[in-house]
Amino acid sequence: MAQPGGRTLADVERRANDRLGRHKAEVMAEIEAAVAGLEGLCAARPDAPAAEVYRLASRVLDLAGFFDTGPLYEAGYSLADVADRMAAAGAWDWPPVLVHVQALRLILKAGCERNAATDHLLAGLKAVAIKART
DSSP: STTTTOHHHHHHHHHHHHHHTHHHHHHHHHHHHHHHHHHHHHHHHHHOHHHHHHHHHHHHHHHHTTTTHHHHHHHHHHHHHHHHHHHHHHHOHHHHHHHHHHHHHHHHHHTOHHHHHHHHHHHHHHHHHHHHOO
16 A cells, blocks of 8 residues: 555455455345344243343344444344343343344344334334333
């Protein structure tokens, strides 16, 4: 970059984003697998689920952060927060988890697009999260 005729910062950034973009399909498949794992937990309702719910929600966050996944990241963060707080309080409750997991699935099916429907969905998750904390 320092040499005359070298790459510009914009060019380096564009090339890095192009290379990262080549992995988006793989990353979205991994996110899909994590959400499927969360759905499985919601169906099975094991006795000590907090660590696994948090792990899978964190997986969604870790992967979603690489790309513009709009509301998916926010919903995943909300789920991780709710799971962490319920576990810390020793007051686990499945319905808030199930609502978050269903929201993640809906957001994925909608292509992770932010629109009025997903904004409404995120507002609902916020209300669920507040209720789960009390």
